[in-house]
Amino acid sequence: MQRxxxxxxxxxxxxxxxxxxxxxxxxxxxIRVLSKRKTLRVAFLSELxxxxxxxxxxxxxxxxxxxxxxxxSALDGAPSILAKNYLTxxxxxxxxxxxxxxAKLKAEIAEGDDPDETEE
Numbered sequence: 001m002q003r004x005x006x007x008x009x010x011x012x013x014x015x016x017x018x019x020x021x022x023x024x025x026x027x028x029x030x031i032r033v034l035s036k037r038k039t040l041r042v043a044f045l046s047e048l049x050x051x052x053x054x055x056x057x058x059x060x061x062x063x064x065x066x067x068x069x070x071x072x073s074a075l076d077g078a079p080s081i082l083a084k085n086y087l088t089x090x091x092x093x094x095x096x097x098x099x100x101x102x103a104k105l106k107a108e109i110a111e112g113d114d115p116d117e118t119e120e
Contacts, residue, residue, distance in 0.1 A: 001036065005044065008035040009051035016057055016069050023074070027066045 003011070011034045016024055028040055037044070045061075052059050056072045083091070093101040 003035050003037075005035075005047045005051050009048055009055055009057075012048075012052060012059070012069070013055040013057045016071070022071070024069045025062065025066050026069060031067065 008031070012026065012031070015026070015030075015034075031040060031048075032038065035044070035048075049059050052069075053072065058070050058072050060068050062068050090101070090105060093104075
């Protein structure tokens with residue numbers, strides 16, 4: 001019998017807590033095992049993300065496969081960033097050029113974004 005979304009979220013949050021790490025990855029297989037499901041449907045994963053958020057863990061799907069986990073408390077005390085400090089000129093360009101400016105901004109985001117690279 002399949003576990004509920006809440007039960008699965010509890011098990012994932014407990015796994016993260018017991019691992020005692022600041023960030024982690026879990027595979028699709030791990031989630032399938034914990035949830036006792038053969039397939040992970042989009043609706044299930046969406047509700048699982050919400051249930052984990054309620055337990056203080058944020059989960060995101062990773063480009064290389066699997067899911068990343070980070071405690072929401074890790075963001076407490078994070079520095080705030082203001083658009084006026086970093087995007088003033090870009091916002092002017094967007095007003096003038098629209099889609100063309102957004103294409104340039106998207107390219108800047110992708111620079112150095114290699115999914116095969118790992119952070120040390």
